[in-house]
Amino acid sequence: xxxxxxxxxxxxxxxxxxxxxxxxxxxxxxxxxxxxxxxxxxxxxxxxxxxxxxxxxxxxxxxxxxxxxxxxxxxxxxxxxxxxxxxxxxxxxxxxxxxxxxxxxxxxxxxx
Amino acid sequence: xxxxxxxxxxxxxxxxxxxxxxxxxxxxxxxxxxxxxxxxxxxxxxxxxxxxxxxxxxxxxxxxxxxxxxxxxxxxxxxxxxxxxxxxxxxxxxxxxxxxxxxxxxxxxxxxxxxxxxxxxxxxxxxxxxxxxxxxxxxxxxxxxxxxxxxxxxxxxxxxxxxxxxxxxxxxxxxxxxxxxxxxxxxxxxxxxxxxxxxxxxxxxxxxxxxxxxxxxxxxxxxxxxxxxxxxxxxxxxxxxxxxxxxxxxxxxxxxxxxxxxxxxxxxxxxxxxxxxxxxxxxxxxxxxxxxxxxxxxxxxxxxxxxxxxxxxxxxxxxxxxxxxxxxxxxxxxxxxxxxxxxxxxxxxxxxxxxxxxxxxxxxxxxxxxxxxxxxxxxxxxxxxxxxxxxxxxxxxxxxxxxxxx
Numbered sequence: 001x002x003x004x005x006x007x008x009x010x011x012x013x014x015x016x017x018x019x020x021x022x023x024x025x026x027x028x029x030x031x032x033x034x035x036x037x038x039x040x041x042x043x044x045x046x047x048x049x050x051x052x053x054x055x056x057x058x059x060x061x062x063x064x065x066x067x068x069x070x071x072x073x074x075x076x077x078x079x080x081x082x083x084x085x086x087x088x089x090x091x092x093x094x095x096x097x098x099x100x101x102x103x104x105x106x107x108x109x110x111x112x
Numbered sequence: 113x114x115x116x117x118x119x120x121x122x123x124x125x126x127x128x129x130x131x132x133x134x135x136x137x138x139x140x141x142x143x144x145x146x147x148x149x150x151x152x153x154x155x156x157x158x159x160x161x162x163x164x165x166x167x168x169x170x171x172x173x174x175x176x177x178x179x180x181x182x183x184x185x186x187x188x189x190x191x192x193x194x195x196x197x198x199x200x201x202x203x204x205x206x207x208x209x210x211x212x213x214x215x216x217x218x219x220x221x222x223x224x225x226x227x228x229x230x231x232x233x234x235x236x237x238x239x240x241x242x243x244x245x246x247x248x249x250x251x252x253x254x255x256x257x258x259x260x261x262x263x264x265x266x267x268x269x270x271x272x273x274x275x276x277x278x279x280x281x282x283x284x285x286x287x288x289x290x291x292x293x294x295x296x297x298x299x300x301x302x303x304x305x306x307x308x309x310x311x312x313x314x315x316x317x318x319x320x321x322x323x324x325x326x327x328x329x330x331x332x333x334x335x336x337x338x339x340x341x342x343x344x345x346x347x348x349x350x351x352x353x354x355x356x357x358x359x360x361x362x363x364x365x366x367x368x369x370x371x372x373x374x375x376x377x378x379x380x381x382x383x384x385x386x387x388x389x390x391x392x393x394x395x396x397x398x399x400x401x402x403x404x405x406x407x408x409x410x411x412x413x414x415x416x417x418x419x420x421x422x423x424x425x426x427x428x429x430x431x432x433x434x435x436x437x438x439x440x441x442x443x444x445x446x447x448x449x450x451x452x453x454x455x456x457x458x459x460x461x462x463x464x465x466x467x468x469x470x471x472x473x474x475x476x477x478x479x480x481x482x483x484x485x486x487x488x489x490x491x492x493x494x495x496x497x498x499x500x501x502x503x504x505x506x507x508x509x510x511x512x513x514x515x516x517x518x
Binding site for chain 2: 034037042043044045046047048050051052072075076078079080112
């Protein structure tokens with residue numbers, strides 16, 4: 001079972017905290033995060049690529065290994081609450097495969 | 113309400129037949145015991161009253177919503193099958209459409225109501241919520257439906273759309289008509305359609321380009337015609353979608369949230385302690401009350417779901433409200449908990465047809481609840497709440513309350 005790592009942003013209580021989360025077959029990074037009750041991923045639309053509240057920053061070393069971004073994801077990221085960077089992705093659009101075992105995702109300061 | 117019989121449909125498991133009428137006033141008054149019956153009877157049930165299949169458990173409702181190829185929308189998302197009956201109005205280009213036709217119109221509305229656009233209107237919506245609370249603090253005792261749940265969206269949404277000031281009194285009756293019309297040919301639907309001519313005429317007029325103020329959502333839809341994304345005949349029908357689905361739904365959503373917070377003072381206190389929970393308190397109210405209770409799909413082929421076999425061309429009624437309280441999916445589903453992780457609820461639907469205006473609804477709900485909770489110490493219900501009956505929408509007609517300033 002692949003696992004991925006979420007690094008929390010520099011908030012008061014959780015700054016720099018790391019969560020390692022197991023991902024079941026076929027799950028997205030967002031689904032795994034919400035299933036584990038991870039703070040920092042809201043996913044208001046439930047993974048339908050409509051809300052931009054599961055924004056993450058992909059760690060540099062992993063960015064090129066992710067599937068390409070679709071147009072709707074690209075457009076939604078422009079509306080994300082936290083700053084958009086070259087590392088921004090929506091975690092609902094990152095389906096976790098065995099090759100992504102160990103993926104590192106940083107959480108933005110806020111999702112709304 | 114009981115499982116009247118379990119007709120053998122050849123090959124197990126038999127689909128239980130129920131004599132439930134999910135469009136009766138008695139059901140609307142208290143749907144929850146019947147939701148239990150529907151969920152417990154089986155993954156798929158058959159409702160003899162209207163000759164339709166029903167799904168009320170979360171897993172099957174979610175599965176139907178997310179398989180638009182098998183469970184299509186173009187044959188109508190109400191009981192009426194557009195392949196067999198003439199729709200009461202020209203079908204919606206987004207709600208009552210399947211891919212690939214749906215994909216293009218959906219993209220247009222997604223962009224008009226995107227997170228980026230919500231950032232732009234946020235301050236305006238929040239200021240209007242503050243103004244509304246000023247008015248309510250002046251009154252102290254008022255009807256939380258008319259003076260709050262209706263008054264607030266009416267103070268911003270028609271302007272955000274770019275509607276003219278005249279004739280706005282048609283907006284809520286029109287929306288009520290649209291949602292009643294998804295139901296069966298019962299009294300609610302018949303009466304709504306019989307009285308619909310003036311409302312329909314008003315709506316048709318407002319959807320035209322020249323009647324929509326520059327910069328509003330309506331004008332933004334028409335601007336996509338110039339980009340070649342939609343045709344000049346499609347644009348008014350897409351504006352109509354916002355007029356049909358953008359107002360009464362948020363009225364019921366905000367009404368549900370206020371009703372929940374007034375009924376459960378511990379949750380109100382929790383929100384006072386942490387007003388950043390306002391957004392989730394609204395979201396949880398959408399799960400808990402499910403302002404949009406049901407929608408239909410039509411099968412495009414024979415399909416097996418939840419172990420049951422359904423033939424081609426059958427209507428399937430999805431009980432969104434029952435799915436949102438399915439104990440198979442939710443911990444303590446009948447508890448309103450503003451800290452609950454609500455992600456995945458189907459109050460806004462799911463899949464490609466998931467509510468395109470969900471971001472507007474959440475924004476309205478969030479700014480309204482946060483304005484209320486920062487300035488009001490207590491909300492008390494002072495009279496019997498009255499329910500408003502509609503074939504699709506769940507909400508109140510009146511909710512007398514008294515507030516105490518913070």
